[in-house]
Amino acid sequence: MTKNCVGIDLGTMYTTVAGGNGARLCLPSEVGFPKDVVAKHLIGQDFVLGSDIALHRPSLDVIRPFEKNSLKYAIGEEELRSFQGEEAPLNRQAACSIVRHAIESLQLPDPHAARCIVGVPAAASQYSQLLILELVEQVAQYAAVVSEPFAVAYGIGEEAKNTVIIDIGAGTVDFCYYYGALPKTGDQSTLGIGGDHVDEELRSLIHQEFPTAKVSLLLARKLKERFGSVGSTARTAVAELPTRTGEAQEYDLTKIIRDVCLQFASKVTNSLLAHLSAIECDDFVITNTNILLAGGGSQLAGLDEYIEKALSLSGRCEVSRVNDNRFAGSMGALKLARELPADGWEVLRTQQEQTNDTSEDFKAA
Ligand SMILES: Nc1ncnc2c1ncn2[C@@H]1O[C@H](COP(=O)(O)OP(=O)(O)OP(=O)(O)O)[C@@H](O)[C@H]1O
Ligand SMILES: [Mg+2]
Missing domain, CATH: 3.30.420.40 (ATPase, nucleotide binding domain)
Known part of the structure; x- marks a missing residue:
């Protein structure tokens, strides 16, 4: 039944999910775990997701399970086995919570019959693909992976x-x-x-050039998104930043942001x-x-x-x-899940099993 079909884009920063029943959700790909027993008691939950993270942030260790390309891009056979062990590492637990929450939030007519197409990096290792399939199949009846840009293209169609x-x-x-x-x-x-790398470079260059400025990765990302440009005209980037003495000060970041x-x-x-x-x-x-x-x-x-x-x-x-950069991947994956004939799911699975690890050429360029 196409209403139980699901498209998922498990992003390093945002997870988006779209259901055949018309529901959709965008969720930051992060999970907050209480820092200690007191935090856990006060929050009353083993972990928190979405806007609850901001609410309790000082009491939480926040994990982004897909950052640094862990899990969904470059894991090998041994790492896959470690993720399958009884004591699953925290990032796998976090990834599992995100997938479960994303699919459950759709409130499909028959959640146990969910058929999910999941977007993964184009050159994801076969072990990363297997891990993602395992995560999704904890919640769904069928899962298959395709590359993220392919899902975008399929969604647009002709x-x-x-x-x-x-x-x-x-x-x-x-x-x-x-x-x-x-x-x-x-x-x-x-x-x-990707963008995380740009944020790290930007933060490190600002600290090098302006040692008094205090810039978190989050602030570096906001500066990049607001002032970043690579077209013929540079954007002037004069911004107030926090400093190590506790006062805010104005800095001209035009050249640094442009160069990065x-x-x-x-x-x-x-x-x-x-x-x-x-x-x-x-x-x-x-x-x-x-x-x-x-x-x-x-x-x-x-x-x-x-x-x-x-x-x-x-x-x-x-x-x-694309018109909608947030949902283009998950909507395309949903379209494929709805239109794929029954034997097509098997074809995608077999193709995945035969995938060679082609990621070496471009890894950590
Ligand atoms: N105006 C902007 N200029 C530059 N970068 C931007 C802008 N807006 C958003 N970004 C960057 O886009 C990235 C997030 O994009 P997206 O949500 O597609 O990633 P993702 O799907 O979670 O990651 P991935 O597909 O790599 O797993 C972030 O690095 C963010 O800073
Ligand atoms: Mg993405």
Whole structure:
């Protein structure tokens, strides 16, 4: 029954989920565990999710289970076994809680009959794919994985044919050439860094240049999102930051933010070039192909213009952005879950089992 179908995008920063009954949810991919027995007593729960984390933050150890590409991208066989042991590490427990909450929140007509398609990084190791399947199958009857950018393309449908989708997330940047069939190995790839890496670089450069400023990763992310740009005109970034003496002070961060964002855009473009040269399809010609930016990182100002210029594509190839970067992946995964015939689920599973680990080339670039 298509009402029990589910599409999930398990993001490093946000998990989004869409149900065949029309329900959908976006949840930060983080779990708060009480710091000690007193915190647990006061909160009255073993863990908290969503907006409850902000409510109790000082009493919690907050874990982002997918950060640093753990779990869903690059785990090996031994690590998978450690996750399957009786004493599951905290990040696996956290991932499990997120998946369970996301699916249960949909209130499907028959939750035990849920059929889920889950988006994973394009070059996720086969052990990461297995782990994600295991997590989802704790709650759902069937699960299958596809790459995140493929899910985005499938959701758009006919219009996305002959398009290279670049899904720019917090943990990875994923590329997929879509032509209306399941991608082959060469048609998709992953750059093993994303927006989190930019935030770390930005924080470290601000501290280097302005030792008195105090910048958390969260603040670095906000500064990047507000002032970051890679187009022909830089955004002026004068901002008040907290200092080590406790007072706020104004700093001119224009050059630092611009440099960090340009470095990231250059890495994305280099990976895109490597991706384009690896596409196997004989009919592929870049100037007849559109490029579609998805994921939160697609919001970086001027990125479309930067890619067009860097690839000398101006006027010859359109670089655009998806309409809804938050739900494009989960809605596409849901569409596939609803439309996939019964034997298609088996095909996706078999394909997953045969996946070779192709992530080495791009890992931690
Ligand atoms: N205006 C903006 N400029 C630059 N980056 C942005 C902007 N808005 C959001 N981002 C970045 O997008 C990233 C989050 O994107 P998204 O929600 O697609 O990631 P995710 O799906 O959780 O991660 P992943 O797919 O890598 O697992 C964050 O790094 C965030 O800072
Ligand atoms: Mg994502």
